[in-house]
Amino acid sequence: MARETWATRLGFILAAVGSAVGLGNIWRFPWQTAENGGSAFLVVYLGIVLLVGVPGLLGEFVIGRRANKSPVGALRELSGSKRWGFVGAFSVITGLSLLSFYSVVGGWILRYLLESGAAVLGGNPAYFTNPGQYFGGVSAGTDAALFHLLFLGLTGLIVLAGIRKGIELGTKVMMPAVLVLLLALAGWAATQPNAAAGYAFFLRFDPSVITENFFAILGPAAGQALFTLSLGAGTMVTYSSYLGEDRSLPLDGSAIAVLNTSVGVITGLVVFPLLFSQGIDPTATGTGPGALFVGLAGAFSQLPAGTLIATTFFAVVTLAALSSSISMLEIPVAFLVDEYGVSRRAAVLGMAGIVAVTGTVCAFNPGIFSFVAGTLVNILLTTGLVAFLLFVGWVMGRDAIEEFSSGAGSLGRRLGTPWLFAVGVVLPLFLVFTLLTHFGVDTNIGFWPTVGLTVVASVAAFLGLRQPNSVV
Numbered sequence: 001m002a003r004e005t006w007a008t009r010l011g012f013i014l015a016a017v018g019s020a021v022g023l024g025n026i027w028r029f030p031w032q033t034a035e036n037g038g039s040a041f042l043v044v045y046l047g048i049v050l051l052v053g054v055p056g057l058l059g060e061f062v063i064g065r066r067a068n069k070s071p072v073g074a075l076r077e078l079s080g081s082k083r084w085g086f087v088g089a090f091s092v093i094t095g096l097s098l099l100s101f102y103s104v105v106g107g108w109i110l111r112y113l114l115e116s117g118a119a120v121l122g123g124n125p126a127y128f129t130n131p132g133q134y135f136g137g138v139s140a141g142t143d144a145a146l147f148h149l150l151f152l153g154l155t156g157l158i159v160l161a162g163i164r165k166g167i168e169l170g171t172k173v174m175m176p177a178v179l180v181l182l183l184a185l186a187g188w189a190a191t192q193p194n195a196a197a198g199y200a201f202f203l204r205f206d207p208s209v210i211t212e213n214f215f216a217i218l219g220p221a222a223g224q225a226l227f228t229l230s231l232g233a234g235t236m237v238t239y240s241s242y243l244g245e246d247r248s249l250p251l252d253g254s255a256i257a258v259l260n261t262s263v264g265v266i267t268g269l270v271v272f273p274l275l276f277s278q279g280i281d282p283t284a285t286g287t288g289p290g291a292l293f294v295g296l297a298g299a300f301s302q303l304p305a306g307t308l309i310a311t312t313f314f315a316v317v318t319l320a321a322l323s324s325s326i327s328m329l330e331i332p333v334a335f336l337v338d339e340y341g342v343s344r345r346a347a348v349l350g351m352a353g354i355v356a357v358t359g360t361v362c363a364f365n366p367g368i369f370s371f372v373a374g375t376l377v378n379i380l381l382t383t384g385l386v387a388f389l390l391f392v393g394w395v396m397g398r399d400a401i402e403e404f405s406s407g408a409g410s411l412g413r414r415l416g417t418p419w420l421f422a423v424g425v426v427l428p429l430f431l432v433f434t435l436l437t438h439f440g441v442d443t444n445i446g447f448w449p450t451v452g453l454t455v456v457a458s459v460a461a462f463l464g465l466r467q468p469n470s471v472v
Helices: 009-035 039-067 071-079 082-120 131-138 142-160 163-189 195-203 207-228 235-240 249-277 291-301 306-340 344-364 366-396 398-405 409-438 443-465
Strands: none
Touching: 009 039, 009 163, 009 207, 009 235, 009 249, 009 306, 039 071, 039 195, 039 207, 039 235, 039 249, 039 366, 039 398, 039 409, 071 082, 071 235, 071 306, 071 366, 082 131, 082 142, 082 291, 082 306, 082 344, 082 366, 131 142, 131 291, 142 163, 142 306, 142 344, 163 249, 163 306, 195 249, 207 366, 207 409, 235 306, 249 291, 249 398, 291 306, 306 344, 344 366, 366 398, 366 409, 398 409
């Protein structure tokens, strides 16, 4: 059976943007920004997206398009070693882990959307009365489990339809709708009283906050960048495996990063002016995954036509959530289809069945949910991306440069070698360092060994590049 491909270049870009945008930018980004210094976090985050995210994104693209296979088959085929195939299988575990908590959050959003939509016909949503109490009641237990299963079912239906008729068609509808609705909400939020204070919190740069708290901000900013760009899970390897040879990977990767980051910034231009207009301090609305729901629910309840605005907002978030969840489910589905010849229907049912169980466990146990959504995901994504980057730099080597440059013109050829050095040496060390700082390792201890390793690896890479058959 012939392997599916994207029908259009726009379809691929919108699907990749949809995977990247999702809840990472609309749900996770606002409360991560609020918890980590506002504009200071934004600056560090944007820097990591540019210097780490885009090169890493291109690394995953190179693997997928070169092999035209999901991560397991791609790493095994390109390396000629079954051991690298086992490394690729890590992405299947990561995809299932991500979707296990993600579908629970998607269920929360679906719950809020239905509650808001019903209230449009008359009355106010139940969460207007006591936002904190309402969120506590629907975020765990039977209610959360049922809506998790409903959200997972919607995700499975889209993936079941395939690449062109399911994922590509769905994201072609969802992503423009998300952008248009977000821009409309941002324009409306700008008219609210005291919106300027929200803009100042989000956009006014204070260098002292970064200099005093750089290492505290670095870990969360790096984790957010990886999460929001769908890096490390094999999503972009899988999506790029459906690409044709005539696409410019640097151009596509840059477009995806810009669109993804823009959605995050626009979301901030909605959320923070809205909160400040109602006198709500975003740093005091509670921390963690419930902050957005509790804070915005309180703001919506005080606004004219608040129910309609709430319905629109949660519709945007639902569409964004689905655009990401389908990419997470596609990772293990593509693995079964490519490696074992399983039908797409059977693969979707099997993988969705696993997530139905693991997600239900997360829905009933907030402690497990927090571990999976925080610690486990940070470890899996960082480890996965480090493995992909090392594979590109030290196994594919000059083949990676050739794939990177294909369709990219003379500029792509000039950037190929510096890019390979970055993904094979600098970025893996940076990612390991940020992971250490995130988990409390003394930065004074971790910094200098990292610098030393960078120097040693740089010399080795430089010498390797001079060899005609080098893998670096």
